[in-house]
Amino acid sequence: MSIVDEPRASTTTSDAVDADVLIVGYGPVGQSLAALLGASGHHVLVCERRVGRYETPRAGHFDHEIMRVFQSLGIADDVRRIAEPARVYEFLDADGGVISRLPREWAAPSGWDASYHFYQPELEGVLDAAVRRCSTVDVRFGAELVDLRQGDNHVVATLADGGVVTARYVVGADGVNSAVRALCGIRTDDLGFRGDWLVVDVRPRPGVPALDIPDTGQVLDPARPNHMGRVAQRYFRWEFMLVEGDDPTEMVEPERVWELLKPWIGPQEGEVIRRTVYQFRSVVADTFRRRSVLLAGDAAHAMPPFLGQGMSSGIRDAATLSWMFDLVLTGAADPKLLDLYTASRKPQVTAYIEESVRVGTVVCDTDPVRAAQRRDEMRSTTELPPPFQPPVGAGFQDGQPLAGRLAVQPLLRTGDGKTVRSDDELGRGFNLFSMVELDAATTAAVSDLERAIGLRSVVVGAEGLQEEGGALSDWLKEHGVVAVLVRPDFYVFGTATGLSEITGLLASLRASLWLV
Ligand SMILES: Cc1cc2nc3c(=O)[nH]c(=O)nc-3n(C[C@H](O)[C@H](O)[C@H](O)COP(=O)(O)OP(=O)(O)OC[C@H]3O[C@@H](n4cnc5c(N)ncnc54)[C@H](O)[C@@H]3O)c2cc1C
Numbered sequence: 321m322s323i324v325d326e327p328r329a330s331t332t333t334s335d336a337v338d339a340d341v342l343i344v345g346y347g348p349v350g351q352s353l354a355a356l357l358g359a360s361g362h363h364v365l366v367c368e369r370r371v372g373r374y375e376t377p378r379a380g381h382f383d384h385e386i387m388r389v390f391q392s393l394g395i396a397d398d399v400r401r402i403a404e405p406a407r408v409y410e411f412l413d414a415d416g417g418v419i420s421r422l423p424r425e426w427a428a429p430s431g432w433d434a435s436y437h438f439y440q441p442e443l444e445g446v447l448d449a450a451v452r453r454c455s456t457v458d459v460r461f462g463a464e465l466v467d468l469r470q471g472d473n474h475v476v477a478t479l480a481d482g483g484v485v486t487a488r489y490v491v492g493a494d495g496v497n498s499a500v501r502a503l504c505g506i507r508t509d510d511l512g513f514r515g516d517w518l519v520v521d522v523r524p525r526p527g528v529p530a531l532d533i534p535d536t537g538q539v540l541d542p543a544r545p546n547h548m549g550r551v552a553q554r555y556f557r558w559e560f561m562l563v564e565g566d567d568p569t570e571m572v573e574p575e576r577v578w579e580l581l582k583p584w585i586g587p588q589e590g591e592v593i594r595r596t597v598y599q600f601r602s603v604v605a606d607t608f609r610r611r612s613v614l615l616a617g618d619a620a621h622a623m624p625p626f627l628g629q630g631m632s633s634g635i636r637d638a639a640t641l642s643w644m645f646d647l648v649l650t651g652a653a654d655p656k657l658l659d660l661y662t663a664s665r666k667p668q669v670t671a672y673i674e675e676s677v678r679v680g681t682v683v684c685d686t687d688p689v690r691a692a693q694r695r696d697e698m699r700s701t702t703e704l705p706p707p708f709q710p711p712v713g714a715g716f717q718d719g720q721p722l723a724g725r726l727a728v729q730p731l732l733r734t735g736d737g738k739t740v741r742s743d744d745e746l747g748r749g750f751n752l753f754s755m756v757e758l759d760a761a762t763t764a765a766v767s768d769l770e771r772a773i774g775l776r777s778v779v780v781g782a783e784g785l786q787e788e789g790g791a792l793s794d795w796l797k798e799h800g801v802v803a804v805l806v807r808p809d810f811y812v813f814g815t816a817t818g819l820s821e822i823t824g825l826l827a828s829l830r831a832s833l834w835l836v
Pocket residue numbers: 344345346347348349350367368369370374378379380381382463464465466493494495496498499500519598616617618619625627628629630631632633634
């Protein structure tokens with residue numbers, strides 16, 4: 321293996337490469353990115369070292385924002401068939417008593433249920449089908465990347481079987497032990513919070529009555545912190561922290577597993593479909609880009625599972641990276657735009673990691689005195705914390721209301737009387753929503769960006785396109801603005817308090833995208 325760092329002599333030219341983008345790894349993040357790029361017609365090659373898809377579950381939860389990404393891929397209905405809305409997140413004491421309860425049924429901005437449980441192999445099946453529908457995406461299994469060399473305008477990748485492929489860009493979506501990250505010499509910052517947990521997934525046997533276990537329950541038992549919850553309609557997960565004296569090999573023995581599960585289920589009622597000890601970590605890469613090589617998903621960051629945001633954060637990477645690639649690969653923007661990727665994604669994902677560590681520190685506490693104090697404090701707190709929704713770190717108009725925040729997805733009533741989600745009506749791209757009619761100068765600026773980057777604009781309240789409900793208009797009013805410009809990854813680029821500011825907003829977008 322060689323480390324990519326310095327430019328090397330080019331052996332091919334950029335117009336003779338095998339693919340626009342080589343994605344290394346076909347986990348949920350590699351799949352999402354492949355589907356997003358394929359939907360825009362880019363030539364994508366995916367190399368996955370496994371001989372088939374990963375058939376064991378890991379992630380079990382994603383949020384509304386990710387459902388909106390699935391919506392943009394046209395697979396929201398398929399995903400809804402295999403996923404189940406999450407209802408409540410509970411902290412429990414060792415006897416199962418509720419310490420505090422956080423509802424998960426709040427009105428999420430994306431226009432979907434706030435979050436969902438799912439069984440990862442089923443979700444990967446849906447994503448794989450979306451990828452297979454893209455004629456410009458080629459997925460190769462049994463293809464392990466072992467080397468990367470960077471030319472002037474392309475990257476040369478060597479596979480374990482000696483095969484060589486070339487691409488303009490390479491994305492390492494190859495998981496927490498990323499070979500791509502190592503080959504690029506990208507270091508990680510370790511926040512130091514890690515833990516070994518036994519994870520057991522169980523499928524109830526046919527005819528077994530519904531199990532009385534919480535939707536998501538974190539058990540604050542200092543003797544053995546543990547977790548239980550649904551993975552989807554038909555699966556359940558238990559997790560048990562390994563404490564001093566536990567032997568990881570002994571913990572996964574069937575007798576030990578059933579002994580731990582005894583309070584809830586026995587072998588007559590359920591079938592164990594996965595039992596393993598895994599170590600969660602809290603790490604983030606120094607940078608998510610080195611020249612033509614980028615990182616996404618667990619390759620760029622890994623977090624404790626207490627917020628269920630590991631996979632969601634990786635799919636956010638894919639959503640951001642795909643629109644940046646769209647602009648760069650079509651020649652609309654200078655490749656410098658890709659520098660915005662780390663700046664946009666890293667601060668937000670770091671916030672998710674830090675919050676996961678904060679919650680994990682509470683859950684994993686094995687000091688009985690401190691844990692009892694915490695339980696008392698939590699019981700006496702009646703105020704619910706607001707949903708955790710950190711902004712992105714860059715790629716927006718700093719200082720403007722809502723900039724960098726996740727945008728709402730309103731419902732629109734079309735001319736023929738149908739009610740549609742705005743993304744379905746407008747498509748994936750830069751969208752301008754205005755509550756005021758545009759004048760000639762603003763319309764000209766919109767048309768200019770429509771030609772350059774496919775910007776779409778909608779005047780809400782105009783004849784033909786009314787808002788159903790008040791998600792958008794209430795949100796804009798609350799923040800004192802009349803227009804909002806939304807990025808293709810659903811984050812707010814900027815807002816305007818009056819018509820006169822909209823052309824300035826559009827000019828700022830043009831400059832910040834490095835349009836050529
Ligand atoms: C027990 C557990 C519970 C979790 N729970 C949640 C949860 O509730 N919600 C959530 O959002 N996240 C959760 N996560 C995290 C989640 O599983 C990961 O964030 C997610 O799977 C990462 O997706 P990925 O595509 O980045 O990486 P991976 O799923 O790890 O996929 C990487 C792929 O790259 C391939 N690969 C590796 N090296 C190479 C190479 N050299 N060449 C070619 N291919 C290669 C691998 O074979 C693999 O298929 C959990 C993780 C664990 C372990």
